[in-house]
Amino acid sequence: xxxxxxxxxxxxxxxxxxxxxxxxxxxxxxxxLTASALADELPVTRQxxxxxxxxxxxxxxxxxxxxGREARYRLTPAPMADxxxxxxxxxxxxxxxxxxxxxxx
Amino acid sequence: MQLHEEAGAVRRETLLPVPREEAWAAVCDDDWLGLxxxxxxxxxxxxxxxxxxxxxWDGDDGGRTLVDITLDDAEDGTRVTVVELxxxxxxxxxxxxxxxxxxxxxxxxxx
Numbered sequence: 001x002x003x004x005x006x007x008x009x010x011x012x013x014x015x016x017x018x019x020x021x022x023x024x025x026x027x028x029x030x031x032x033l034t035a036s037a038l039a040d041e042l043p044v045t046r047q048x049x050x051x052x053x054x055x056x057x058x059x060x061x062x063x064x065x066x067x068g069r070e071a072r073y074r075l076t077p078a079p080m081a082d083x084x085x086x087x088x089x090x091x092x093x094x095x096x097x098x099x100x101x102x103x104x105x
Numbered sequence: 106m107q108l109h110e111e112a113g114a115v116r117r118e119t120l121l122p123v124p125r126e127e128a129w130a131a132v133c134d135d136d137w138l139g140l141x142x143x144x145x146x147x148x149x150x151x152x153x154x155x156x157x158x159x160x161x162w163d164g165d166d167g168g169r170t171l172v173d174i175t176l177d178d179a180e181d182g183t184r185v186t187v188v189e190l191x192x193x194x195x196x197x198x199x200x201x202x203x204x205x206x207x208x209x210x211x212x213x214x215x216x
Contacts, residue, residue: 007166007168008113008164008166008168008191009113009168009170009191009192009193009194010193011113012112012113012190012191012193012194012197013113013191013193013194013196013197013198014197015113016112016113016194016197016198017197082166083113086164086165086166087113087115089165090115090164090165090189091115091117093165094115094117094187094189095117097137097138097141098117098119098185098187100137101119101121101131101132101137101185102119102121104131104134104136104137105121105122105123105127105131
């Protein structure tokens with residue numbers, strides 16, 4: 001049961017930041033955007049965008065493609081589906097535990 | 106701070122048709138979560154008698170999570186609210202709250 005890396009936690013930590021959620025939205029709409037293009041769309045510096053992209057990449061949510069001089073980014077949403085599945089199954093477990101709590105009264 | 110789904114916090118609520126002291130006894134009873142707390146290596150974080158039980162344990166995908174159980178008086182009994190979220194997420198949310206608060210006078214924030 002024990003894994004090396006808490007992927008669910010990393011996904012939610014990545015999505016906890018509103019600017020990063022905007023980056024995710026933009027990449028979902030237009031795969032292959034560059035960091036410069038993202039910085040143009042958002043009220044943050046290119047350096048800040050680079051940091052956000054690194055967090056998304058580390059959480060497994062974005063992949064990078066080097067094309068010529070500028071790197072292009074693409075969303076890899078599978079970890080989000082896993083994180084959603086964790087929420088659903090953890091929620092279901094609490095439903096069971098709370099049902100047992102009722103039975104014990 | 107309200108934690109909601111967007112932060113990866115799982116939240117469930119139930120109404121127990123008994124007074125809060127009885128609900129608290131049931132929540133703390135070893136027969137309810139006792140075995141799981143042992144299997145998941147639970148560590149108590151905060152216990153407020155009759156009100157709140159909060160602990161960390163091994164969540165379902167292998168990461169540590171924080172479980173927060175609170176009891177409130179309700180018209181027909183006691184409302185029991187449970188929130189569970191990964192610690193990694195809690196720290197990130199705490200850090201971003203601290204960063205936004207950093208516009209004011211400098212304060213040390215622990216996240």
